[in-house]
Amino acid sequence: MKKVIASVLSVAMVAAIAAGCTTQPTDAPVSTTGDNGETDPVETETSADETEETTTEKQTATYGTGAEHINLWSFTNEIPNMVGQYIKQNPEFGEKYTVDCTIIATDGGAYQQALDAALVAGGDTAPDMYAAEAAFILKYSQGDMAKFASTYKDLGIDVDAKIKDADIAGYTIEVGSRDGEVVALGYQATGCAMIYSSSIALDVFGTDDPAEIEKIVGAGTGSWDTYLNEVAPKLKEKGYAAVSGAGDIWNACEKSADTPWIVNGELNIDPKRDAYLDIAKTLKDNGYSNDAAGWSEAWFADMKGEGPQKVFAFFGPAWLINYTLYPNCGGTQAGEGTYGDWRVCAPPVGFFWGGTWVLGNKDTDNKEGVAELIEWITLDTSETGLQYLWANDLMGNGAKDTVASATVMAKSNGTLDFCGGQDIFPAFIAGNSYASAKAMTQYDETINRYWTDAANQYAEGNLDRDAAVDAFKTNVADNLSF
Amino acid sequence: MSDNTVKMSSIRRNEIILKVVIYIVSIIFSIMTLFPFVIMFANSFKSTVEVQQSTLALWSAHPFANLAKNWHVINSKDFHPFTGLLNSFIISTCSTILNVYFSSLTAYAITAYEWKLRDAFSGMIIAVMMIPTTVTTIGFYQMVYKLGLTNNLSMLIIPSIAAPMTVFFMRQYLQANLAMEIVQSARIDGAGEFRIFNQIVVPLMKPAIATQAIFAYVGSWNNLFMPLILLTDKTKKTLPVMVSLLNGDIYKTEYGAIYLGLFITVLPLIVVYAFLSKYIVEGVALGGVKS
Amino acid sequence: MRNKKIVDYAKFGYLFSIPFILSFCIFTLYPVIYTFVIGFTNLKGAGNTEWQFLPSVGKNLFQNFIDVLTSKTFHKAFRNTWIIWIINFIPQLGFALLFTAWFTDKRTKVKGTGLFKILFYMPNIITAATMAILFNKLFGYPKGAINDIIILLNPAKGAYNFNAHEWPVKLIIAFVQFFQWYGNTMVYLIAGVIGISPEVFEAAEIDGANRVQTFFKITIPCIRQIMLFTLVTSLIGGLNMFDIPQLYIGTDANNAGLTTNMYIRNQAFSGSYMYNRSAAASVILFIIIVALSSILFYILRDKDEAKLKKLKKQELRAAKKGF
Structure with missing residues (x-):
């Protein structure tokens, strides 16, 4: 037994010391990495789409x-x-x-x-x-x-x-x-556009032309009123949802605000952000959304058109199309899933994400x-x-x-088959110009989370409006000292 | 006579009922236990989209094509399974050995010897155990950074010499199971104190050591936050740190690859566990037992 | 002669404790002292290294402690931590004891206990983060495995948003915590039972004790030390709970899953970088845990051993006097 322990211990010590020694010259160029690079080049040969140089450089x-x-x-x-x-x-x-x-x-x-x-x-x-x-x-x-x-x-x-x-x-x-x-x-x-379904647009509004749709949804008005009060009910009548979840609109409310969360060391609730509480409530109470949280299974299902109600639009930047909508649309060519059905136009409220x-x-x-x-x-x-x-x-x-x-x-050329051959860049350039960063602080990530939760609690009916705002203020005061 | 047989058969019936209950409950818990492993395994065979659409589904349209793709993603993203495995192995094995050996030694020092500061010392160990880990991590990182010892695996190994939880457990165990008579008789035979510890006490503590070794190994293997900020050199990264890098390119998370990474990470643990668990499961007969 | 031997052995007590003490002083002591000191200063803001003690900037030395103790959020976090720990610990210890009784009982010849013992510990080897994320998907809304079942059983009612309501969130977190740790507790208890001499059980059986009696009268008293250990470590672990609630829910659902440890982290890293308040909160948490554990130790202390110690001390004193 003693021998076993002794040998195990000595191995451990040697290993620990060796580990210690080999790590010291951190600022010298790494030239001793042969052991971990060995197997990988073989693997990368199977990938045709990436050049060998870039993968080996990695x-x-x-x-x-x-x-x-x-x-x-x-x-x-x-x-x-x-x-x-x-x-x-x-x-x-x-x-x-x-x-x-x-x-x-x-x-x-x-x-x-x-x-x-x-x-x-x-x-x-x-x-x-x-x-x-x-x-x-x-x-x-x-x-x-x-x-x-x-x-x-x-x-x-x-x-x-x-x-x-x-x-x-x-x-x-x-x-x-x-x-x-x-x-x-x-x-x-990462300026954002409205990414909408052309088939739903044709069914409800009789047109899927981006210029027409922009007029219908009140693009560039800086307000969600038209979208919620006129567009959403029309969509609802035909059994469509205006958005997948309230969170889709939050990004826009947050970034389009005129004043930041903190002004002169005091908490400040901008009217556009304040309005989000009512937007979330309206969406929930009227069934204008599928109540899906961002990045949840329900949200991805909506991109495929498989939610309880088909969703008219998502709001986001180009990467949302590339990395999220496109892979989740349920197909790789026109006619499969929602591939090819999406169009892009300027959103009612400009923002970046x-x-x-x-x-x-x-x-x-x-x-x-x-x-x-x-x-x-x-x-x-x-x-x-x-x-x-x-x-x-x-x-x-x-x-x-x-x-x-x-x-x-x-x-550059931004035509995408995914968007029915539309050149998506103009809409996003417009989105970039609408976007503003004047209302940002280093505290936003935390404060936003508290605010969206307050909205969620209000929409769910757990708290009334005042109690939700109070809970939010307590959170900010206790965690950020404002 | 007939009364007796009725009694016997009712005892036997109760026995059978008890057995059935034990099996049913155990099987339900076993299924529950396997759930996360099955999901991890199944998700390794899924594409990112399939995971996004349904994390808990057990099927995939193209399992093997997806597995190959996930493996490729892993390899193209600074995830080097063998380097990670080696680093994780070095750190976990060394720190586990240091942890259980020195904890046993410390516990033995507290239990077997009488010395002036003993009670104060064991009190201190218990107090140390209660220090919230959140508290020490920040100061520890700053210290290591100032010493320029980031990327040094030993910084994740040597601190495990002082593992208060393990000492505490070993102490509890020794108090219940160590008969001083054995130590005394060894002394009479002329054995030195260090030798008595290594040759008599350590074998006696096998079940406790095995138990603690598993927990220490798992804890060290799964430790993410400290290695994440200490090990920035990619040749030094551990498996969990590499998995965290798979979250990777902004807005584009390769979930299938992450689950494959998680599965690769957990696999060696299962092996280590199976190896050590035999000490717990079989029950090691103890030499001298205080009754 | 005898006295000389005692002195000799005491030396080994110190000697064998040196590695622990050294490692502790180097790696843990400095960070801990640092934290304690910071709790009395005005250190806040990322990248800031300059700080003064509060009185030197005209504030109460204990201002950070007062801020924490009067904070509604801290109260809530503190309450949550207890509620979640208790909901998780009662079934955790209960099931661990039950399985220990079943699997160590030599009379009920249950087959496959070895396999069950191995399986039940397995949830503990998956990281808490992974576990929290899997359960988050399980209870997803409006789409998720549990909600799919609810809709299947009662299509009219629709999906239930588990993660928007206070109690479901707490129960789920407690369940995940239970699920991860009952096997661990069971392994400890079994290790304790294995350490008991088989003769004790044989004697009990001969005396005609039934299974339940044996368990409560023999097994439990014998593993009291180990149970104390599991209780104390679970208490410490429970009051330090972080990963599961943080990744399952964070501060959502009106802080339903906020624990004291999350509160500490949020003070330091959610934007205002109030290291001082965070440090004060951790000192408070530390004091609470120390106080509680001391009470536990006192209640569950080995009375025989305490008596023995007293006796020995007296003996020693008498011997000294005699000498």
């Missing part, structure tokens, strides 16, 4: 071989892959710099926690360049952590002229500006390198620029997406 944590190091922090491999693409196009960048990528998933707030600690600690291992998602970008561009972000100007980017050239969507600039200076920009544009922004650290040692990458990702309008590649599905996403630069959008 095996290493670093891009480039240069002497200068750039630390890149991100929560997915999306931006690291872009860097790989850039180095492929510009090998001299890779000879000068090595980009070390740190990817931490956002689960349980892990990414923000680690990123905050790394930014605060500073030094050689601090991030030179980092990404932030729509849900938490405000914290890094205008909130608590904004002091670590460099303005694009300080990085040496001629930002004003470039923004003008690229015709960057206004809301992405508002989100990424600190005291009027740009510190963060995105590459996607999601997106990723890129920031540079004000203390970075490699301003030029960071600036070069950021400029290529966010402001380059050429056909070798990231946004052109992104919009035209040349980055291996498997989908055409909308990007921040209207100049690039104009050069």
Whole structure:
């Protein structure tokens, strides 16, 4: 027995020590990763749609071989892959710099926690360049952590002229500006459109022409009144639902508000957000929706047209079509499921939903390198620029997406069979211009969750309107101290 | 005479009824138990859309094509099953061994010896056990980061030397099962204290060690948050951390691949459990037992 | 001579505790002290490293503690945690004891107990996160396995929104917690019973004790130490409950599933980064757990052992005097 324990222990010790030793030089280029790359190239050969280079590049944590190091922090491999693409196009960048990528998933707030600690600690291992998602970008561009972000100007980017050239969507600039200076920009544009069913439109309104439908639903009026009071009852008469669930409208109510949740340190309920309580109640009481929560099985069933009532419209950006509606429509060609039945037009209320922004650290040692990458990702309008590649599905996403630069959008082609051959880009460009970011704070994610729950409790009849608002105020006061 | 047989048969009848009840209840619980595993297994054979449309359905239109696709997604997204397996294995095995061995040692120190600070020390262990883990994680991360020891697997291994819960359990167990007479007689035979612990006490604690080893192993294997923020180098990531990365590209979650990842993660645990559970199930006859 | 030996052995007590103490001081003590100190400061805001003690900025030293203790949300979280823990623990211990009785009873020759013992622990090896998500789908609304059954049985009534109402949410969370942990508790109890000498049971059988009597009069008293352990660890685990309610419901359904640990996390990480209040809340939670566990230990303490200790002390004193 003693021998067994002793040998097991010694193995454990050796393993622990070995594990300790091999990990120390974290800033050296990783060259000892042969063991984990072995089996993968074989696997990737079976995939025809992705180029071999990009998949093998994914095996290493670093891009480039240069002497200068750039630390890149991100929560997915999306931006690291872009860097790989850039180095492929510009090998001299890779000879000068090595980009070390740190990817931490956002689960349980892990990414923000680690990123905050790394930014605060500073030094050689601090991030030179980092990404932030729509849900938490405000914290890094205008909130608590904004002091670590460099303005694009300080990085040496001629930002004003470039923004003008690229015709960057206004809301992405508002989100990424600190005291009027740009510190963060995105590459996607996530302005939203109304994605509606043409067969239901024909049945109820006698037309499926986007221009006509826009008039019928009150597109661009900035109010849901027409949609709820005139369109929804007509749909209901023929047994259709106006939306899948109240949550589909919430995104629009939230982002179209004129004043933020917190004004001068006090909680402020904007009338447009306040109206959401009544909207949720109306939808529930009149049966205008299928009562499906976003991302639930019922919501996906509605995309397939298999809910209790067929749903007339969803509201969302291009990615909602690419990654959600399209795969869930129940078919891959016209006539199957809802494929080919969808059309796109401007929504009654403009808003954006999601997106990723890129920031540079004000203390970075490699301003030029960071600036070069950021400029290529966010402001380059050429056909070798990231946004052109992104919009035209040349980055291996498997989908055409909308990007921040209207100049690039104009050069790109957005026709989709899924939408009956309609060019979806014009509607989304309109959506981008309606969208605004003036009413955002770093607290939004939390406050929104409390508010939508209050609306849900009110709609369900568990609380009356005043009690729901009170519960919401208590939550905000107790958890955020406002 | 006839009275007696009636009594006997009624006892036998009760016996049978009891047995039937035991089987029925046990089988119901077994089915319940298998539910999440079956779902995970079934979902590994589903496409993302199939999972989205119905997570709990057990069928798939193209199970094997989907499995191949999920496997491909996994491999194209920084999920390297073998690296992850190796890292998880190193961390869990080492920390489990340190955990149970040193906890047994500490528990033995508290139970078998009388020393001045003993009561204070065992009180402290119990108090430590009650510290909410949420509290220590933040400070622990900051400390490790300042020391520059992120991406060092030993930071997830060595702290398990101080596992108050396990010490507490071992202490409870030793108090009930350790006969000091055995220790005394070994001393008379001239055995050193450390040798007595290793050769006599540890074998005596086998059921307790096996029990704790399983729990420690499972806990360490499933630990997500700390490894998630500590292990940023992809060659150091554990399986659960890799699964978290499958949530992956924004707005596009590959659910089928996630379930396959979860299933790959849980599989080794089942093996380890099956291996260790024999100590619990068979019941190890104990040497010296205090009655 | 005898005295010298005692001193010798005491040395080993210290020696064998050193690894634990070292590891504890390095890895746990610093974070804990840090937390305790922060509870009395004004540290808030992400990326902020500067802090002062509250009195030096003109505030009550205990302001954070007062804020937490007077907060309605904390009250609710505290109440929820207890309710959910109790609803989960009673059946958890009940079923664990029942299965322990069944599976360790040598008289009822039940076949396949080995398999059942293995199976029942299995839910514990799946992460709480996965479990919470699967149950969320199970109780999905308006589409989900349970609602599909409800509609099948009573089409007129329609689907029920489990996750919008207070009690269903609490019951489901308690059930998931029960489901994950009854096997674990059972394994502990069985390990305890295995440790009991078989002769004790044989003697009981010879004395004509029936099954129920044996269990309550022999088995339970013998595994009291282990039961105390499961009670205390379950209490600690229960008061620290986080993963399951967080991933099952979060703060939705009007905080129906909010636990104290979620409250602590929300103070620190939901936007305002009130590390100070979060730290104060964890200190409060810590004190509550310590107080409760002490009471439990006192009630369930091994009375014989306590007596023995007293006796020994007296003996020692007498010996010293004599010496």
